[in-house]
Amino acid sequence: MSEAMNASVCDAIREALRMIIDPELGHNIVDLGLIYDVSVEDGGVAHVTMTTTTRxxxxxxxxxxxxxxxxxxxxxxxxxEIRLTYEPPWTPEMMSA
Structure with missing residues (x-):
């Protein structure tokens, strides 16, 4: 997968994740800052590193x-492949405006 195509798929993943609403806070998980990293390997293997508001x-x-x-x-x-982490811990400052 070319670097441009990889970036395009990563952007599409982030955009798609905006449809997931945190049940407690009522906002999408991307704008809440719960998605730490998105990457895609050759062969279409997507890796998402995320957190939750509290452990x-x-x-x-x-x-x-x-x-x-x-x-x-x-x-x-x-x-x-989805990886849940608490490093760094989530804080409200991670939310987008």
């Missing part, structure tokens, strides 16, 4: 599964 968030598995399902449907993605 032990009851919606963690729901959000992780929603991200996996959402990424899977982006054209160019053949497999989606």
């Amino acid at each position: 032990g968030c009851p919606a963690s598995e729901y959000l992780k599964e929603a991200v996996r399902n959402c990424v899977w449907y982006v054209p160019g993605v053949e497999f989606a």
Whole structure:
């Protein structure tokens, strides 16, 4: 996959993830700053590193599964790997305006 195509797929993934709404805060997970990194390897393997607003968030598995399902449907993605991290911990300052 070319670098330009890779960037295009990563942009499409971030845009698609805007449809996932955090059930507690009522805003999409991208604007909340919960998506730390998106990358795509050759062969369409997408990697998303994300967090939740708090460690032990009851919606963690729901959000992780929603991200996996959402990424899977982006054209160019053949497999989606979702990694949940708490480093760095999420803070409200990570939200976009």
